[in-house]
Amino acid sequence: MCQSTPRAELELPVSREAPALAREFLRGSTCAEHHSEVVDDAVLLVSELVTNSVLHGGPPVVVAVDCDEATLQVRVRDGSPDLPAPRDAAQSDENGRGLALVAEMSADWGVDTEKDGKHVWFVIN
Numbered sequence: 106m107c108q109s110t111p112r113a114e115l116e117l118p119v120s121r122e123a124p125a126l127a128r129e130f131l132r133g134s135t136c137a138e139h140h141s142e143v144v145d146d147a148v149l150l151v152s153e154l155v156t157n158s159v160l161h162g163g164p165p166v167v168v169a170v171d172c173d174e175a176t177l178q179v180r181v182r183d184g185s186p187d188l189p190a191p192r193d194a195a196q197s198d199e200n201g202r203g204l205a206l207v208a209e210m211s212a213d214w215g216v217d218t219e220k221d222g223k224h225v226w227f228v229i230n
């Protein structure tokens with residue numbers, strides 16, 4: 106657990122503004138002490154995940170960020186338990202393309218499903 110930056114989360118509107126709000130939130134919440142150099146990557150990935158959640162998931166869409174000193178973890182929750190399906194990046198499906206980017210740029214990532222929703226998370230070292 107990081108002493109500098111406590112866990113932060115924000116519920117986003119299910120609208121076109123959501124990715125921009127998530128980017129702004131992440132820039133404001135990311136631990137300056139431990140992860141300032143990877144903020145740009147995290148901001149890009151959170152934008153992709155929030156876009157997926159707005160288009161395919163539904164409310165509540167919540168973004169959360171944790172710093173534990175060794176890693177930065179970002180989680181995006183939405184109201185659909187359906188797993189996002191990663192697809193070939195050559196296809197023009199926004200959902201698959203976003204997850205392919207997450208898989209490529211993160212140190213680790215995954216999906217935790219619940220009966221009324223899911224969390225897609227990623228870790229950047």
Ligand SMILES: [Zn+2]
Nearest residue numbers: 107136139172
């Ligand atoms: Zn930190």
